[in-house]
Amino acid sequence: MQFRIAAYGEVRDEDGRLLLTRRRRAGRTAGPWHLPGGVIDHGEPPRTAAQRLVGAHTGFEVVVADPLEAVAVARRGTHTNAIIYPADPVGTEPVTDVDAVEWVEPARAAAEPHSPFVAACLALPDDRLAGMVDKTPTELRPTPPQKAKKGRRRRGQRFGAYGVVADAAGRILLARIADGYPGAGTWHLPGGGVDFGESPRAAVLREIYEETGQDALVGRLLNVTSFRHRRAIGPEGYPLDWHGVRAIYSATVADPSAAQVVETAGGSTSESAWFDVDDLDDLPLSAAVEDTLGVVDLKKLAA
Numbered sequence: 001m002q003f004r005i006a007a008y009g010e011v012r013d014e015d016g017r018l019l020l021t022r023r024r025r026a027g028r029t030a031g032p033w034h035l036p037g038g039v040i041d042h043g044e045p046p047r048t049a050a051q052r053l054v055g056a057h058t059g060f061e062v063v064v065a066d067p068l069e070a071v072a073v074a075r076r077g078t079h080t081n082a083i084i085y086p087a088d089p090v091g092t093e094p095v096t097d098v099d100a101v102e103w104v105e106p107a108r109a110a111a112e113p114h115s116p117f118v119a120a121c122l123a124l125p126d127d128r129l130a131g132m133v134d135k136t137p138t139e140l141r142p143t144p145p146q147k148a149k150k151g152r153r154r155r156g157q158r159f160g161a162y163g164v165v166a167d168a169a170g171r172i173l174l175a176r177i178a179d180g181y182p183g184a185g186t187w188h189l190p191g192g193g194v195d196f197g198e199s200p201r202a203a204v205l206r207e208i209y210e211e212t213g214q215d216a217l218v219g220r221l222l223n224v225t226s227f228r229h230r231r232a233i234g235p236e237g238y239p240l241d242w243h244g245v246r247a248i249y250s251a252t253v254a255d256p257s258a259a260q261v262v263e264t265a266g267g268s269t270s271e272s273a274w275f276d277v278d279d280l281d282d283l284p285l286s287a288a289v290e291d292t293l294g295v296v297d298l299k300k301l302a303a
Contacts, residue, residue, distance in 0.1 A: 001196060002078045005159050005245050007046040008037030009054035009087035010068060010121050017103040019089075020118065021057050024100045032113035033104060035084070035121065042155055043243045045226040050085040058101045059094030062087040067224045070161070070247040071120045072130035074197040079130075081159040081194055082117055083224050083247070130199040156240045161204035162191025163251035164292060165216055166301060171274040173259060175211040177286060178270040182229070182242075188286040189248065190272065200247045208251060210263035212272040219250035225291045246288055250301060 011019035023031040036057035040049035051064045065086045072081045094101075110122055119126035165173035174187040190211045194203040201218050208216045229242045259272040275283070277298045285293075292298075 003157070003159070003196075004039050004078060004080045005046065005157060006037060006039045006080050006082040007050035007053065008035040008082055008084050008117050009050050009062060009064065010035065010084055011054065011058065011060070011062065011087045011089060013089075013103055017105055018109055018118070018121065019058055019060070019101065020104045020109060020114075021098075021101045030100075032115055033109050033118050034115045035117045036101070037082075037117075039080075040245075042157060042241070043228040046083045046224055046245055047085060047226075050083070050087065054087050055095075057098065059096040059098035060089040061091070061095050062089055067221055067247075069120065069221055070200040070224065071117065072194060072197075072199050073116050073128055074130055075128065079194075079196045081200065081245075081247075083245075084117065084120060130197055130202070154240050155243070157243045157245075158193055159200075159245045159247070160191055160193050161200040161207065161247045161249065162189040162288060163204045163208050163216060163218065163249050164222060164296060164298065164301060165190060165208060165212075165214065165251040165253060166298075167253045167256040167274065169256075170277065171256075172277055172280065172298060173208075173212055173214060173253065173256075173272065173274055174283075174289070175259075175261075175269045175272040178268050181268045183286045186284045186286040187275075187289065188269075189288050189292065191246070191248075192268065201249070204247075204249050204251065210267075211261055211269040212259040213262045214253045214256060214259065216251040216253050219252065221247060222250055223248045223292065223295050225288065227287065246291075248288070248292055248296075 020033040021036055022033050036054040038053050040046055047064055054062050068084045068086055070083050106122055116126045116128040175190045177183045177186055177188050190208045191204050192207040194200055204218055225246045227244050259274055261269050
């Protein structure tokens with residue numbers, strides 16, 4: 001079982017056409033349409049990867065804006081979490097020539113073979129998107145790599161989905177990281193790793209319930225953040241070159257109750273609670289919460 005993180009660009013012109021790629025082989029029917037993009041490098045922020053890969057695959061220099069959505073595909077033992085970014089070309093002509101790239105009308109792209117990520121951009125149903133898995137593996141969550149040989153450090157990469165969760169009174173829901181985990185003792189956004197065959201939106205719903213006992217409604221994708229910790233120490237007790245990517249969503253709880261951890265003992269959350277936004281300044285906050293405070297006005301979000 002393999003987990004990957006990818007970044008793609010949704011590039012449209014003034015007529016609404018999509019800039020798509022596909023393989024052309026001599027004597028064969030052209031392949032399906034693809035969004036420009038692909039798997040990100042270890043430690044590379046997804047937004048940076050989207051800009052690099054869209055440029056490489058289309059020949060256009062592009063400017064990448066805030067993420068549109070995060071989706072996932074699970075096929076043949078590989079789960080790919082993908083972030084789709086809007087990308088605007090700089091100028092009207094490509095900087096370099098790239099074969100098999102074309103401006104395509106949405107109706108044509110929908111009618112011809114296309115990737116599930118193209119389907120996501122076109123808001124088309126597609127059973128290749130997460131939620132439809134060929135076979136359920138015996139182990140659903142990504143596991144850290146085994147301890148490396150002496151003098152060498154293993155790499156680990158993880159994609160998680162998290163919620164900035166508010167109720168009608170404007171309170172924010174946080175979960176405290178348990179001992180033995182990076183950031184132990186700090187208050188964190190409810191959320192966690194995306195399971196095999198699970199969409200990021202389904203993952204954040206599940207994680208909010210497991211860590212706080214609340215039934216939430218997930219809203220829009222607020223941000224995608226990325227971090228790299230070259231000597232992260234987790235429950236396994238040995239250092240990893242760790243790369244994490246977080247999809248952060250808005251979420252609301254219409255009928256809040258006292259927060260409580262309902263996942264099985266030994267998890268990464270020791271407790272959870274509701275807080276007034278003004279009280280957050282007095283709490284030890286995780287890096288994910290600090291990153292969110294830098295781009296999201298919690299008072300407006302909770303209003």
